[in-house]
Amino acid sequence: MGHWIKSFFDNYISGMYFPDVRLTDIIEILIIAAIVYRVMLWIKNTKAWMLLKGMIVLAAFIAAAALLRMHTILFLARESIPALATAAVVIFQPELRRALEKLGEKNLLNNINPFDRSxxxxxxxxxxxxxxxxxxxxxxxxxxxxxxxxxxxxxxxxxxxxxxxxxxxxxxxxxxxxxxxxxxxxxxxxxxxxxxxxxxxxxxxxxxxxxxxxxxxxxxxxxxxxxxxxxxxxxxxxxxxxxxxxxxxxxxxxxxxxxxxxxxxxxxxxxxxxxxxxxxxxxxxxxxxx
The missing domain is CATH 3.40.1700.10 (DNA integrity scanning protein, DisA, N-terminal domain)
Structure with missing residues (x-):
């Protein structure tokens, strides 16, 4: 039994890479998770939700094309990404503006300012x-x-x-x-x-x-x-x-x-x-x- 465990460790575990996890890495992950969560809540009831669903469908289609090695489709998708990104910014400009307005409403500096008696x-x-x-x-x-x-x-x-x-x-x-x-x-x-x-x-x-x-x-x-x-x-x-x-x-x-x-x-x-x-x-x- 001990020989089997040693063999398993030598073959599979010893060659694996375990990165050093620092406190700042954990904080960074939590911040990103919180941002993604807030973005998902924001887009749920807006036109951006339809954009997200369309992007998921498009990503699934491109993934299938990659698996089947459809090079022409992959080439078209690769060349279209910059244009699609620009079009999304133009089409959803009101929603993006609204998101920035929401961010500005937080008044974080005012909330932590002990001298703001107003x-x-x-x-x-x-x-x-x-x-x-x-x-x-x-x-x-x-x-x-x-x-x-x-x-x-x-x-x-x-x-x-x-x-x-x-x-x-x-x-x-x-x-x-x-x-x-x-x-x-x-x-x-x-x-x-x-x-x-x-x-x-x-x-x-x-x-x-x-x-x-x-x-x-x-x-x-x-x-x-x-x-x-x-x-x-x-x-x-x-x-x-x-x-x-x-x-x-x-x-x-x-x-x-x-x-x-x-x-x-x-x-x-x-x-x-x-x-x-x-x-x-x-x-x-x-x-x-x-």
């Missing part, structure tokens, strides 16, 4: 919170469609300039007036910064999420789209059903209650990020739907 300040007052909740459900009770974007850390200047500039204190009466049917400002979104309404009739980016219910209209797609490109919280009131929904962090929760909306707004009332709490609360909420 993070302890309120984003908006309790009066603004109550006005947002009251206006949303008052409009819902009479089926008045509305789209209200509550800005957080990410500045929404590029969307603000697409609308009509305002500078007024948030109140339920003003919001009801803005979104009243057939008024000049009712179409589009309102952007709230702190305790002020800064713009109305704003255009928001529509979501490319393929899993959105077909029942949802442009307002809900715009709310979800805004939540995908920024850290803003967006309130949607359906013109058809009067149902109030909220979008944040790429998630849409439909048919919420005044208590739920009040809780969500109170959680983002401070400068610290509350996206994680939103996802936890969403999972516990009884009527979430995308």
């Amino acid at each position: 993070r302890d300040n309120h984003r908006f007052s309790d009066g603004t919170l109550e006005s947002l909740v009251k206006a949303s459900f008052d409009m819902g009770s009479v089926c008045t469609g509305a789209l209200i974007v509550v800005e957080q850390a990410t500045q929404l200047t590029e969307y603000e300039v697409t609308g009509i500039e305002l500078d007024c204190k948030v109140s339920s009466q003003i919001l009801l007036n803005i979104f009243e049917h057939n008024t000049p400002l009712h179409d589009g979104a309102v952007i709230v910064r702190g305790d002020r309404i800064v713009s109305a009739t704003c255009y928001l980016p529509l979501s490319d999420n393929m899993q959105i219910s077909k029942e949802l209209g442009t307002r809900h797609r715009a709310a979800l789209g805004m939540s995908e490109v920024s850290d803003a919280l967006t309130i949607v009131v359906s013109e058809e059903t009067g149902q109030v929904s909220v979008a944040m962090g790429g998630q849409l929760v439909r048919g919420i209650t005044p208590e739920y909306l009040s809780t969500r707004l109170s959680q983002i009332q401070f400068r610290a990020s509350e996206l994680k709490k939103f996802n936890i609360w969403k999972g516990r909420h009884g009527h979430e739907e995308v």
Whole structure:
């Protein structure tokens, strides 16, 4: 038995190469794994997911051609790779831009900066919170469609300039007036910064999420789209059903209650990020739907 083990070790084990694994190598592997995981989560609900599936099919086809030694196909594939890479960058430029925007939202330097006292300040007052909740459900009770974007850390200047500039204190009466049917400002979104309404009739980016219910209209797609490109919280009131929904962090929760909306707004009332709490609360909420 001992001779067999020695023979096996001499023939198979002794000739194998075992690289030195350092702590930095392990950290590097973990970083790469985390990046790949985040990229996979990001592309899952975008057009890039179809690109990935197409690349997998193409890779399988090229692998089969390599096994069967189809030299012409391999030559064409080798020569086409640079052109395909350039075409992918051009076609998926909006998705790549969105990914970079998401990366910029992390605010890592601000989070680790102990001297940044501004993070302890309120984003908006309790009066603004109550006005947002009251206006949303008052409009819902009479089926008045509305789209209200509550800005957080990410500045929404590029969307603000697409609308009509305002500078007024948030109140339920003003919001009801803005979104009243057939008024000049009712179409589009309102952007709230702190305790002020800064713009109305704003255009928001529509979501490319393929899993959105077909029942949802442009307002809900715009709310979800805004939540995908920024850290803003967006309130949607359906013109058809009067149902109030909220979008944040790429998630849409439909048919919420005044208590739920009040809780969500109170959680983002401070400068610290509350996206994680939103996802936890969403999972516990009884009527979430995308």
